[in-house]
Amino acid sequence: MDFSARLAPLLDADILRFLAGGLGLTLAVALGTIVLSLLGGTVLAIGRLSSFRPVSLAAAGYIETIRSLPSFLVLIYVYFAVYRAALDLGTLGAVVLGLTVYHSAKTAEVVRAGIQSIDRGQVEAARSLGLGFMQTLWSIVLPQAFRRMLPPLVSELILCIKNTSIGSIVGLNELLRRGTIVYQQYFNPIETLALIALVYWGLCFGLSVLARRLEATGAQQAERARLATQEI
Amino acid sequence: MTGAQAWPSLSFLLEGFRLTIWLTFLCAACSLPLGAVVGIARSTPVLALRAAGTAYVEFFRNVPPLILLFFFYFGLPGVGVTVEGFTCGVIALTLYTAAFVAESVRAGIAAVDRGQVEAARSLGFGYLGALRYVVFPQAVAMVLPALGNITIGIVKNTALVATIGVADLMHQGEVLESRTFATFSTFTTVALFYLALIIPMSLGVNALDRRRRRMA
Amino acid sequence: MQSNRSILSWGRTALTILAAAFALSAWQALAQPPRPDFPPGSYGDKVLKRGKVIIGVRYDIPLYGFQNPKTGAVEGFEVDMGKELARALFGDPSKVEFRQVVSRTRIPMLQEGVVDVVIANLTQTKKRMEEIDFTDMYNLAGMQALVPEASPIKALKDLNNATIAVAKGGTGEQHMRQAYPQAKLLLLDSHGDSFQALVSRRATVFVADDTTLQGMQEKLKGFRVIPERLTFEPHAMGVAKGRPEFVAFLNAFIRDFKASGKWKELYRKNVGDPVPEPPPGVPEPQWLR
Numbered sequence: 001m002d003f004s005a006r007l008a009p010l011l012d013a014d015i016l017r018f019l020a021g022g023l024g025l026t027l028a029v030a031l032g033t034i035v036l037s038l039l040g041g042t043v044l045a046i047g048r049l050s051s052f053r054p055v056s057l058a059a060a061g062y063i064e065t066i067r068s069l070p071s072f073l074v075l076i077y078v079y080f081a082v083y084r085a086a087l088d089l090g091t092l093g094a095v096v097l098g099l100t101v102y103h104s105a106k107t108a109e110v111v112r113a114g115i116q117s118i119d120r121g122q123v124e125a126a127r128s129l130g131l132g133f134m135q136t137l138w139s140i141v142l143p144q145a146f147r148r149m150l151p152p153l154v155s156e157l158i159l160c161i162k163n164t165s166i167g168s169i170v171g172l173n174e175l176l177r178r179g180t181i182v183y184q185q186y187f188n189p190i191e192t193l194a195l196i197a198l199v200y201w202g203l204c205f206g207l208s209v210l211a212r213r214l215e216a217t218g219a220q221q222a223e224r225a226r227l228a229t230q231e232i
Numbered sequence: 233m234t235g236a237q238a239w240p241s242l243s244f245l246l247e248g249f250r251l252t253i254w255l256t257f258l259c260a261a262c263s264l265p266l267g268a269v270v271g272i273a274r275s276t277p278v279l280a281l282r283a284a285g286t287a288y289v290e291f292f293r294n295v296p297p298l299i300l301l302f303f304f305y306f307g308l309p310g311v312g313v314t315v316e317g318f319t320c321g322v323i324a325l326t327l328y329t330a331a332f333v334a335e336s337v338r339a340g341i342a343a344v345d346r347g348q349v350e351a352a353r354s355l356g357f358g359y360l361g362a363l364r365y366v367v368f369p370q371a372v373a374m375v376l377p378a379l380g381n382i383t384i385g386i387v388k389n390t391a392l393v394a395t396i397g398v399a400d401l402m403h404q405g406e407v408l409e410s411r412t413f414a415t416f417s418t419f420t421t422v423a424l425f426y427l428a429l430i431i432p433m434s435l436g437v438n439a440l441d442r443r444r445r446r447m448a
Numbered sequence: 449m450q451s452n453r454s455i456l457s458w459g460r461t462a463l464t465i466l467a468a469a470f471a472l473s474a475w476q477a478l479a480q481p482p483r484p485d486f487p488p489g490s491y492g493d494k495v496l497k498r499g500k501v502i503i504g505v506r507y508d509i510p511l512y513g514f515q516n517p518k519t520g521a522v523e524g525f526e527v528d529m530g531k532e533l534a535r536a537l538f539g540d541p542s543k544v545e546f547r548q549v550v551s552r553t554r555i556p557m558l559q560e561g562v563v564d565v566v567i568a569n570l571t572q573t574k575k576r577m578e579e580i581d582f583t584d585m586y587n588l589a590g591m592q593a594l595v596p597e598a599s600p601i602k603a604l605k606d607l608n609n610a611t612i613a614v615a616k617g618g619t620g621e622q623h624m625r626q627a628y629p630q631a632k633l634l635l636l637d638s639h640g641d642s643f644q645a646l647v648s649r650r651a652t653v654f655v656a657d658d659t660t661l662q663g664m665q666e667k668l669k670g671f672r673v674i675p676e677r678l679t680f681e682p683h684a685m686g687v688a689k690g691r692p693e694f695v696a697f698l699n700a701f702i703r704d705f706k707a708s709g710k711w712k713e714l715y716r717k718n719v720g721d722p723v724p725e726p727p728p729g730v731p732e733p734q735w736l737r
Binding site: 306309314316317395396397399403406407410411413 | 551552575579613616617618621622634635636637641644645647648649650
């Protein structure tokens with residue numbers, strides 16, 4: 001098959017729309033996952049910092065275990081668990097839940113670092129003014145912490161987008177799976193995969209530029225901290 | 233699964249586990265030198281090298297490793313190049329991981345005090361000499377924990393080769409599950425294998441990190 | 449004597465007429481499309497109340513269930529069958545929602561109720577019958593081997609020296625492992641991937657149901673099928689356990705689907721000629737593994 005015949009399907013508006021639908025789904029899954037992981041990660045981080053031993057141990061156990069497993073395995077596990085538990089989430093919901101279970105563990109460390117980066121002095125001042133633990137957390141610590149957590153959270157979003165491609169294995173009709181459907185029909189794997197790779201690259205590169213811009217302040221410290229906990 | 237049934241399954245998973253370890257070792261052995269070279273290239277005053285290094289890092293960091301795997305396994309045959317599954321895994325994961333190694337090395341080199349480089353130059357070391365004897369060893373010592381984390385990342389990413397038919401731990405687990413329908417016991421066992429490999433590595437990295445902090 | 453004969457002949461005539469009437473009404477009853485009468489509170493009732501039936505189909509098996517990237521719509525024999533099922537339930541073939549299933553998700557999606565029924569090249573096997581219920585067989589497929597035109601592999605016995613590409617999670621992998629233990633197996637996630645492995649010469653044989661091979665062969669010349677079937681694969685619809693009234697309705701639907709000629713019509717439309725006879729409903733014991 002000659003080159004133009006292989007390239008033609010990728011210049012076809014209908015097929016591009018088909019692939020764009022996959023991109024939309026990828027973005028939806030990634031954003032949904034990050035938002036839910038932020039919630040889950042915050043809960044886990046607070047649990048980890050709690051002075052109540054069983055809670056902090058349980059949270060630490062969850063975080064360390066999930067961080068030491070491939071995202072592929074966690075996704076498959078949660079996917080099957082969802083169905084055995086009879087939760088009507090559909091493929092999309094199961095993938096989002098699976099990725100959330102994974103990314104909550106990673107986000108928890110980001111949140112914890114963020115909380116701990118807030119000057120102890122502020123916490124002590126708040127407490128001496130009569131604010132309780134939860135109140136201090138909610139109105140003093142977390143708002144400032146979240147601003148500092150934005151760059152690593154964007155990095156986590158980039159990782160999440162990469163992980164959504166694994167959803168194709170359980171039948172989620174996202175960008176990679178749709179690309180596979182296209183090249184299996186038209187026998188142009190290298191062209192299609194190159195296009196798909198370019199789209200992912202554009203997305204992730206754009207976000208990484210954003211992360212770096214957000215990191216403009218305190219760059220050196222952030223850099224060293226980031227490299228110490230570098231996850232790929 | 234009864235005890236009698238569990239043993240043949242365990243050895244089936246063990247075969248996959250061995251392959252996972254071997255694949256991790258090969259990827260680490262290839263990506264560390266490659267990443268170091270790219271990281272050094274990014275730190276040189278030569279613009280062409282810096283640009284090439286930056287292009288490499290910015291490209292491979294932002295493409296999902298699964299896409300790279302598919303590109304080598306399913307894509308290349310489209311132009312007549314067919315590479316065996318395991319080799320595709322090594323190549324794809326090496327290229328991907330090296331980008332992160334390069335970033336760490338670059339940051340490590342940048343973190344070495346400028347004064348040391350100048351002192352070395354004034355003592356008669358050339359640029360490469362200063363790099364080799366003064367800067368690089370310190371840089372590596374500083375980023376060792378990060379490199380350790382990256383290696384842990386390699387272990388996790390090897391699970392993806394199951395999608396291109398390489399009989400690693402994850403692949404064996406999937407096959408076992410489809411045969412026995414014992415979903416949870418199978419995947420829990422697979423998880424335990426990964427934990428047995430990764431948790432000691434994490435403890436090692438934490439120890440390295442503590443040592444680094446004490447030295448800094 | 450004459451009166452006796454006339455009574456006898458009248459009797460015979462009457463009996464013949466009665467028999468004919470009985471046969472006619474029986475034929476009519478059989479030809480009657482099934483009526484969706486479900487006991488209230490049953491699963492079938494729940495489907496009726498929902499107003500649409502949710503069917504799990506393949507999106508990657510050409511001719512039977514696949515998504516057309518140009519239109520985004522799902523097409524194929526099993527998809528059309530699903531639309532007929534919607535017509536039987538609601539009188540309207542559009543009252544159906546199709547969801548994608550892959551080999552590993554077919555059974556979990558049923559067991560939980562994400563889909564009401566699976567019409568996805570699903571082979572009935574004894575082991576699967578422990579997990580879900582099956583309807584009557586609607587297609588008798590068989591596993592076959594696809595090789596390149598010029599391949600030295602001519603008969604099934606040659607498979608022992610081959611590298612066989614087959615999809616994970618299907619009956620193919622298990623059978624090949626048992627029947628050809630010396631062969632090297634290349635296990636990939638889908639039939640499409642496994643076919644690509646054959647195309648790129650990573651494997652020397654691709655094994656799948658003949659229904660899968662039909663569609664893939666069309667698209668690329670240079671391959672041939674080894675005619676001898678490896679196994680028989682009775683394809684039936686899958687339903688979660690505990691819904692006997694729904695299974696009974698589906699069976700009636702399948703019987704009617706075959707008897708009314710729809711089976712052949714949709715087979716010709718999707719797969720093409722020659723059109724075989726639809727298979728019986730109950731698989732022969734030797735087909736059930």
